[in-house]
Amino acid sequence: MNTIKKAHIHLTLLNGCITTLILVIMTLVYLFISESNMMQSKISSYPRDIYPIASYIEQQDVISNTWLSQLESNNQYYISLMDNGAEFLYNVNKEISIDVRQQVLSAAWNYYHDTSIPKTMHTLSHDSNYVSYIMNYKNDTSGTSSKYYCSVISIEKNHANLEILLAAPLDDIQEQITRQRFLFLGIITLALIAIWIFAWIFTGRLLKPIEESRLRQNQFIASASHELRTPLAVILSCAEAGLTKNESSELLTIKNESLRTSRLLGDMLTLLSCDTGHLDINPAYTQLDTLVLNACEAFENMAATKHIRITAALPEDILPDCMCDSERITQVLTILLHNAVSYTPDGGTIGLSVAYFHSIHKSTRHFEIKISDTGIGISDEEKSKIFDRFYRSEKARSDKNHFGLGLAIAYDIVTAHRGTLTVSDTPGGGTTFLITLS
Numbered sequence: 001m002n003t004i005k006k007a008h009i010h011l012t013l014l015n016g017c018i019t020t021l022i023l024v025i026m027t028l029v030y031l032f033i034s035e036s037n038m039m040q041s042k043i044s045s046y047p048r049d050i051y052p053i054a055s056y057i058e059q060q061d062v063i064s065n066t067w068l069s070q071l072e073s074n075n076q077y078y079i080s081l082m083d084n085g086a087e088f089l090y091n092v093n094k095e096i097s098i099d100v101r102q103q104v105l106s107a108a109w110n111y112y113h114d115t116s117i118p119k120t121m122h123t124l125s126h127d128s129n130y131v132s133y134i135m136n137y138k139n140d141t142s143g144t145s146s147k148y149y150c151s152v153i154s155i156e157k158n159h160a161n162l163e164i165l166l167a168a169p170l171d172d173i174q175e176q177i178t179r180q181r182f183l184f185l186g187i188i189t190l191a192l193i194a195i196w197i198f199a200w201i202f203t204g205r206l207l208k209p210i211e212e213s214r215l216r217q218n219q220f221i222a223s224a225s226h227e228l229r230t231p232l233a234v235i236l237s238c239a240e241a242g243l244t245k246n247e248s249s250e251l252l253t254i255k256n257e258s259l260r261t262s263r264l265l266g267d268m269l270t271l272l273s274c275d276t277g278h279l280d281i282n283p284a285y286t287q288l289d290t291l292v293l294n295a296c297e298a299f300e301n302m303a304a305t306k307h308i309r310i311t312a313a314l315p316e317d318i319l320p321d322c323m324c325d326s327e328r329i330t331q332v333l334t335i336l337l338h339n340a341v342s343y344t345p346d347g348g349t350i351g352l353s354v355a356y357f358h359s360i361h362k363s364t365r366h367f368e369i370k371i372s373d374t375g376i377g378i379s380d381e382e383k384s385k386i387f388d389r390f391y392r393s394e395k396a397r398s399d400k401n402h403f404g405l406g407l408a409i410a411y412d413i414v415t416a417h418r419g420t421l422t423v424s425d426t427p428g429g430g431t432t433f434l435i436t437l438s
Helices: 003-045 047-059 065-073 098-113 171-245 248-276 288-298 300-304 326-343 406-416
Strands: 078-083 086-088 120-123 128-138 145-157 160-169 284-286 309-313 322-324 349-359 364-373 420-425 431-437
Touching (some): 003 047, 003 171, 047 145, 065 078, 098 160, 288 300, 288 309, 288 326, 300 309, 406 420
Antiparallel strands (some): 078 086, 078 160, 420 431
């Protein structure tokens, strides 16, 4: 497993774990607050029933069976009434299990009389008050646990002490809380699956440029090793032959191959400077027409040996100065002209032109330099690759003087000037490079 894949896995784990931890903590906090509010809202609804019950008992001299059974009719309460400590018996709702009801009420009375269990006292009137508490009840038969909200109303009436126990089951709110937990569990599960998939894809996209850079470096090293191996082998063989024969022809070959190797190393150092962001660009006001004319003069002799005509087209109006590094732009023109002369057949033509465009409405301006030739041309498939390092078309592989670095260097230099370098076909055949500078 290479370093990039390990980094992909580690970053996915880091991103996924942190996001999962945050999501789980936020969910637990939300559930805690939500469940607390739900339970509190449910419990706060019961005291509203206590006041009318206490008021009814205070006003009535006789408590009827019908009234007590109606309180239990909707299964909201289990009710037990004590008159001076004696239980008041009545016909309870038949829908309620007698055994379950009796066990719950018995446990609730035990809770009430247990002084170690905290309870809340509330005053209703001069002769009445009530105590409320939460009871956790475990059914001995089924082994299930339930919560009940219990209230014991105490009323002093006719020298008698009446105590009414109301036990309200909290099963419905517990079921609602359970449903909410399962709902959030499903949502969180789907969210975590999506988060981990996103983390994998996101980190993969994040590392993609690094992986591409690593592959380019590997290709760069492989190509550079291949290119350097050839001149070094020639140098060594010629050096051995020169030493044995004492002839100068081998020494001339050594010189030429050394110069070729030096150019390759210089190009590699320039590309390294571009990659590290340390390419020296010293912009100054420059006359581009002068640079174009000087470049034409520099290649006139080389073009003349192949009977190639070089022409320069300059605008009639005086060009304003362009803010650029004249040495670097000259280097770009040299690379493009050298390629044009190399790949243009005998008797062809090479044309250079420079133009200036200014938009008053948009307050923008730019310069364009064109280098056109009538050479072998570049296919559409290769146009997207010619600026890659060490890329050479099949037509150029036989030329030992081209390493496939020139156009990459020219592209990086123009880009460092915040300009563009594009390629297109010359009408009638050939290639046209367009340099755009601000």
